Amino acid sequence: MRVGTRVLAVLMLPVAFVRAPGRARHLACQWALRLRYPTENLDGLDPRARKAFEAARTQAFWQDGQLIGLTSGHRDAAEQYRMFMEEVRRSGSWGAARRTVLPPEESSHVRGIAMDVRPTEGAYWLELHGGRYDLYRTYDNEWWHFEYRPETDGRPPVRMPHPGAAPYHSATC
Template identity: 50%
Template sequence: MTSGWRSARHQRRLFDRAVAQYGSREAASRWVLPPDDSAHVRGQAVDVGPAEGMAWLEERGAAYGLCRRYANEPWHFEPLTEPGGTCPALEPYSVPSGGPG
């Protein structure tokens, strides 16, 4: 695991940095959500690395209820099913609860 729970303050710094990097809130939100929308802030997400760890969890995570959520983030997993269940289809990228922007 490379990241798990994050404080709202830390998530805000990550989001603000992404806005500066990508040029807009909408573009940044495809990679980092603002604190009010982040599963990391709610304690409901983990980031995994290296690539072998990501592949292992993607293959076996549903047995533990953990699923990869976003197509553009192979490292990001959330509890999206019951242990032993089936993971939902990947979303292309994250979107804040209020929609883009």
């Protein structure tokens, strides 16, 4: 699959070159990944977060042959609320639910700066190299969850054990 996606991207390079001469590799990479992960949706992400994510996965793809797909990016408040309430029902309490899913007012997915990625190897690549793009893993218990955090000036933000670990209202996640 990985090799197939790379071959596809190489095949699409000439078309990408016609569309955007200076950004052909970037464009061909996004097209190939869209075909590999047809359900991914980058809409609604903060434009700077989206740009950072696309740049990071372009580097991963061409330099290291690593695919990075988006499982979940921006969610609207209603969807996040539904997911949170489902987790409240499943876990039995509001407090327990917050360790896995945050309510909309605290969720970085609702703010458009969070990206859940796949596969595991792609997430590992992003954990190693994402800092160059201000993308950081922010929770010990979620290897897939990354956030765009340019405000930390190139330093990784403090990693929390799980969502909801920061006190309510001071949470940055």
